[in-house]
Amino acid sequence: MEYIEPPPAPKRYARKTKEKFRKVALKDRRKRQIVIEKAQIRDVEEILELVNGFAASNLMLPRGPQYLYENIRDFVIACDRDVPVCSLTESREVLHLIVACGSLHVLWEDIAEIRALAIHPDYQHLGLGSKLVEYMKEEAVQLGIKRLFTFTLKEDFFKTLGFKRQSRAELPSKVWGECTRCPKYFKCDEVGMVLDL
Template sequence: MKNLRKAKVSDAKLIFQILQQFAVEGILLPRSLNSIYENIRDFWVYEEDSHILGIGSLHIYWEDLAEIKSLAVLKKYQHKGIGKKIVEKCIEEAKELGVKRVFALTYVPQFFEKLGFKVVDKSQFPQKVWTECIHCVKFNDCHEVPVSLDLEGKVA
């Protein structure tokens, strides 16, 4: 059975393990297990036959801005539309919450562009820079590409 659902506290350790796989390769930034527990309500998980194959989160920054973070699909299951479904669910949730704009920082901007995101300048996200990026080990040598999707005027 395929299922896209909100994460549960019991999923935190597996979410951490999935993110660590990609962090070791430098594809995603690492997140602590503590951070995952603190933000568990942000996460969506995609599972098949009770196995989590993909994860992603929607983190609210301000009344008009949210970020899609920690998007990862196990390598064996990539290119099957799982990441797209997770992003679409995050966008749907953002619309329901009344968020006006969703962004992501990514090494794969083409993936997000296929979903309607546009590459933008990082200077558009001052809250992001000063809340998390400033503490990142890659802060002075960041190669992530910011992408943004305007949700205003779009019906949920």
């Protein structure tokens, strides 16, 4: 009988993943027209691009179109109007580029989670992350939510916004729902943080 060599087993973590983002020709700060608004159906593809760009480096949970369509009403976006976007093959003008997103997901009568907070690398440290969290905080207050929660690798960022780290034992069981979908389930490195409103 002919012996067929089996293919080699894939090496664990052999392939390094890299963040992939559209190249943006950054405008002068004064010429930027950044608008924060609720997301619409037309924004799904760009939001996925932003979130999955960071998910490729294990900074965030990857998301698919079904999740986005089902939860689009949770999402808030920041857009820069009239940004020239360069692709590999062409240079073109777009009127509307999503440069940041975040979502507020109600978990129970008194608690909501901040998920999928992502700021395009060229727009970080401009206060956008803080502004989106403030926006979602306002939404949560209007809904009657008493506590905000997030799982994150960016503890210091959330600390600047008043969030406090909470031990796993103290977290309500409702917050673990998403963990079952997470590739880091068995080796979670994120911390739970809460903010009382």
